[in-house]
Amino acid sequence: MPIRIASWNINSVRARPHLIERLLDTTSVDILCLQETKCEDNSFPAAAFDGLGFRHRLLAGQRMHHGVAILSRLPLEPAYRHDWQANGEARHIAARLPNGVVLHNVYVPAGGDIPDRAFNPKFGQKLNFLQRMTDWSGTLKEPSILLGDFNIAPHPEDVWNHKALLDVVSHTPIEVETLEQLQKSHDWVDLGRHFVPRPEKLFTWWSYRAQDWLASNRGRRLDHIWVSPELFGTARALETLVPARGWDRPSDHVPLIAEFDL
């Protein structure tokens, strides 16, 4: 039986309930992993998700910023929660699915504007976050899915203009190399690029600041779904729901959906 798992940076779950409804009217989703929920767990709109058939949830929220959540039609078991910066930010939560697969939902720090850790502590914290994830990921034993907003577009075809973005946080060589080390640490399979091979462009994010996101199409692929090697054979399809960027009061990210035979 196919299971469809979505990853979406929703940019405030309370500000955009209409987007969740529209997503589910547009395509089928069994497990929805959200990033940037921007609310504490006691103000999470749980009843709305209940009404949509997502009766199982795992929340890691905080006031104002960050926050991740896993909403599911299937039972979930709390598996892990990580704080890679040891600063209390809610960025990594994991659930165990009924078949034993562990689903990790991660919101990697954006990293500020200046790509130099000497001048911008946020950039250093982003690299440290990924380094600590790399040390952890190398020790993982369970069949796992690692997805979320990684805030890095690794390949030249993952951005609208490779050369123009080499100095822009999200596409700098040091970030790309750091993300590659994380990927190598567990031989994670990048489903985005498995199903949409390079050199085809693939984006999941378009800035709010563009006058016309679709016409200028200055996108980046910041969101990813990776699977551990033993799960690779279960992956059936991948969808980026690009039209969602044009919906009413959109998030700047679009849903990324993978289908598995799990």
Add this chain to the structure above:
DNA sequence: ATGGTCGAAAGTCGA
């Protein structure tokens, strides 16, 4: 070279 737009929150900060 800068600013452009969002959300949360109540002045700005982070993205």
